[in-house]
Amino acid sequence: MENLPIDPAAGGEERAPIAEPTLRRLPVYHNYLKNLDSSKTHAISCTQIAQDLHLTPIQVRKDLACTGIVGKPKTGYDTQALRLAIEDFLGWNNPNDALLFGAGHLGLALLSYDGFASYGLDIVAAVDADPAKQGAGPRDKKILPLEKAAGLIRRMHIKIAIIAVPEAAAQSIADLCVSCGIKAIWNFAPAKITVPADVTVQHENLASSLAVLSKKLSLRGE
Amino acid sequence: MENLPIDPAAGGEERAPIAEPTLRRLPVYHNYLKNLDSSKTHAISCTQIAQDLHLTPIQVRKDLACTGIVGKPKTGYDTQALRLAIEDFLGWNNPNDALLFGAGHLGLALLSYDGFASYGLDIVAAVDADPAKQGAGPRDKKILPLEKAAGLIRRMHIKIAIIAVPEAAAQSIADLCVSCGIKAIWNFAPAKITVPADVTVQHENLASSLAVLSKKLSLRGE
DNA sequence: TAGATTGTTAATCGATTAACAATC
DNA sequence: TAGATTGTTAATCGATTAACAATC
Structure with a gap:
């Protein structure tokens, strides 16, 4: 080979x-x-x-x-x-920096997880539009105002964004990411997002997984 | 057809x-x-x-x-x-009851999400071993002591368990589920769990998704 | 009617599985 | 050596795509 x-x-x-x-x-x-x-x-x-x-x-x-x-x-x-x-x-020994959008329960869950480091992913910080969420997050990660995102991405040459915001906000966040030079989006929002062809989107679709699970369950029950 | x-x-x-x-x-x-x-x-x-x-x-x-x-x-x-x-x-109009194990950030994220109802899934409650987490959770869902799980599953004939506990606890929770009659497990723990053949496991593997994303990113960059 | 779209059978493509020689 | 395991080419299987008749 x-x-x-x-x-x-x-x-x-x-x-x-x-x-x-x-x-x-x-x-x-x-x-x-x-x-x-x-x-x-x-x-x-x-x-x-x-x-x-x-x-x-x-x-x-x-x-x-x-x-x-x-x-x-x-x-x-x-x-x-x-x-x-x-x-x-x-490529796990050449870690990629990533910026997390959204510090709700899901965002905090992702920020808390210390296993990503060994998977070559370093979440440098989170951003959230809600001032109440801003400040210190888990594992000494900062939760910054949304306005800081663009500068941070550009300054650190961040290529990966993780989207964990509500469905309604997902597309506008994706647009922001693309305009700042993000090349890969890990999308946890239950929403289809549209990006240019040179940007990769990995959609984490819980509804799809659930469909598989519940179909298997119903087929087993016969 | x-x-x-x-x-x-x-x-x-x-x-x-x-x-x-x-x-x-x-x-x-x-x-x-x-x-x-x-x-x-x-x-x-x-x-x-x-x-x-x-x-x-x-x-x-x-x-x-x-x-x-x-x-x-x-x-x-x-x-x-x-x-x-x-x-x-x-089968989304015949909702299935599910019990959630683990009320950490991820568990709370799942409990908070009100979209599951329209996907035929009703998370009836969560359980957590930590007394500090017990009580009222999001959306008026109760977070119960772990000891309540077995009785609840049996009494309500719950067939689906959602595992959102730390890696180390995943297998013992899975064993508990199986012994109570759970037939499908949605596993969010980053751990392989072993169950009898008549139980379905849907493993939500973030590491796999991340591997796909980062590989695509690195291939794009050439 | 003409043209667009469905439903379905056949062809292609890609991943999995089988077969087997090479090797320790 | 004998036997287990690797590496690789060929066969199978299943999903996607193409082709096309039926239909509104």
């Missing part, structure tokens, strides 16, 4: 586009490895991973191949090396 | 399994219809929907066919009927 060299500067040639389902599974493997007792388990096989995560060994093998890791027949992969390969591939 | 009759009692025969991507798009169509000015738009075509949602007309047509809706050539679908057909198909 040998696609996706670890050094991003290396590849001038066409790079194999990674399948999104694979991409979504990589953090799952990473979390699995993190929870292994590393003092005991120095190597792990696809067979073992697949069994524990309820996947097939072939799928695991193919997914991991994307990261460039090379395993040893009969023993499997070095757990430490595999973990690092996933982190490398996902 | 004529699969998936609206009356769930009708089908003894094999029922066409709905594709998950389709299932996830149905709420998107629904939200789109909701935001239409219904006084003006009595009928809507696939072409129009596809254009506004950045999909293809063929895909929209196929997705909507699952709901059993029948359109009229040249005009499209009756907007009202289409909306109801989606709600019917997704």
